[in-house]
Amino acid sequence: MSHEIALKRLNMLKGHFRPSKDLKRELSTSTFNLAKAQESLWNTLPANYFETFECISELHGIPDPSLYNAEKDELRKDSNEFIIRLTNKMFEKGFTTPEKIAENIDAFNSGMISLGSFNFATCTRYLVQYGLYCKTIKNLGTERHHQELIDGCSLKTLGCFGLTEMGHGSNVRGIEITATYDKTTKEFILNSPTKTAIKFWIGALAKSAHNAVIFAQLYINENGQKVRKGVHAFVLPIRDRMTHTSFPGVEIGDCGYKKGLNGIDNGWIKFEDYRIPRESLLNRFADVTEDGVYQTAIESEGKRFGNSMSSLSGGRVFISRMSSEISLQSLSIAIRYAAVRRQFGPSDEETLLLDYPLHQYRLFTRFAEHFVHYLGANRLVKMWDKNLPKLLDEGNEQTEVIHALSSSMKAFVSWSSQSTIDECRKACGGHGYSFYSLFANILNFNDLHATWEGDSHVLTMQNQKFILNGIRKALKGKKVPETLEYLSLAQTTPPAFKGDFENIDELAKLFAQRASFLANKAAKALNEYEGGFEQGFLDLQSFELKDMSSAYHDNYCIETFRAFLTTVDDESVRFIFEKLLLLNFYTKMHNDGNFFVAALGLSQFEKLKKHINKSLKHLRKNIILLTQVLPFPERSMGALGHGDLQVYDRYLQHIKACKGVTERASWWKLAYTNSEQKN
Ligand SMILES: Cc1cc2nc3c(=O)[nH]c(=O)nc-3n(C[C@H](O)[C@H](O)[C@H](O)COP(=O)(O)OP(=O)(O)OC[C@H]3O[C@@H](n4cnc5c(N)ncnc54)[C@H](O)[C@@H]3O)c2cc1C
Structure with a gap:
């Protein structure tokens, strides 16, 4: 399907907005070309996004997420049934054959992201099936596992991915399940020796999966001794x-x-002398011969382990994108609601929430921030897809860059998303607390992003190690990896900024200098740390090291946005996108007084408030049209956030659509004392 047709169809899915009084008023002040803005933004979306969108929307009977409040078992049944129907549809349309998917799981996966706006559980099931189960077989297996891969891709086999145990999540190398080779039968014997060795939290395991990828400590017999060879994966x-x-x-x-996402059947699994064939070992990087000899071309256990884990970056890439997407979804809901909701005011007609500067600050600064994140995440998905064919090639530095980048993106985007979604809920007051607003659903889903696919704090430490390595390289005059070019600025003191607050290039340079300065500051603090480097690395986590990672993340997003601006040819559109980036600069500067007071001087720093307020005023004129630039279907906007701004009508429709709303309760007699009780 051509991009143009896809855009047209998606716009149809987004819905035609009946021009309500509120919508007419809002659009009358807009200053940019919507179609051109959509074209620019949607060009950054991952492959297959629109095709999947269309497939999903053609499936009938999928409930509106804001009306869908089923019990755990029903949710699970529905998400299972839905992925099977959707996959059949994709095949029927010829988008994907099992072979095609096996070759390029990620193009397929990118499309799956669009599922999020329909149903988080189904989207997660897809990620477990394709992003974790199939991808691990593809990346860590060899030709002998091809049939498992094909069966997984065609959903003949439902799979799950078992890494985490009751006792170990972040420290994966500490897992306890053992796989011991028995050369007499040419089998591995799986055992969970302790309570903490039980695999736990495994998605799709409890009720659905036929197969599992299981990570275990591999043992073989060498000279009469049981020797541990480290963590290996088996299917x-x-x-x-x-x-x-x-x-x-x-x-x-x-x-x-669970707290949310009950449509996923997370389960636990325990093994006792469970025998599996020798060929179950995913043997791309290491194998055990029939006679029980361990063979590998990679001597270092750490390196082998690193290779096994690097395919997991994909999950972090998708989480980064999903988090930024659902933040913009939540912001769109809250902003549209605020364009209708009125409270207080000097005249009979009360003031719109959207006209209060405080409300604008709460919502627009975050809109700008997540718009910047969104572009950063879209680029990261493309980097991931491009790198996939050579993901585990010897000497491919890009895999390391993507690992570091996805680790910081996942952490910083999902953390800020959590507070944004919560703020959106509060910005809609009491109605934001209603199930039909969708915030509870979105908030509970995003909450998980801090934890699964690697705890975010632990991941930022991996990003920090990458930056510190970069500094070592820079000091030796070696080329630094992509995303760390700013280290060449070698900033050891805060720069004195005398530039123009409207000049994006100058502000971007200031942020690059900040990233360089904070990296050098952290490296110096570690080198001079009294208790030594290792202890410093632990003690400085909440301070220098976190700031260093955060500045790295900001710099990447800013550079991505600047590159994006060069692709926007419509002036009215570029102008509005520039305003978003500028507002993001100002709020970030204002929030980091430590660095920016030193760089700007106190009086310039104080002027940031003026720049923020000016940007808010400008965005006020365009904010409703900006929510229409985003490629979200109306069904993901809950009861309060549809594009036609018919907030109260739709909210009431939602309320009334629920079973028993106006009926007398079955337990009504309990409302009466015995003496009053009717028969
Ligand atoms: C709904 C859900 C679905 C999941 N699905 C799967 C799945 O399909 N397959 C799978 O294998 N796993 C799955 N997981 C597990 C998930 O990946 C782990 O929970 C996650 O990796 C975190 O590990 P943990 O729970 O052991 O936390 P821990 O590692 O015990 O962390 C607990 C806290 O300690 C902190 N901490 C840990 N180490 C350090 C350190 N060095 N320094 C400072 N602080 C530290 C962390 O920041 C965290 O706040 C799922 C989890 C959930 C909740």
């Missing part, structure tokens, strides 16, 4: 396909109700 059946019950030696259970 294995866990349930009998005739009965869908687990095999002897495998115990599977449900992790039960």
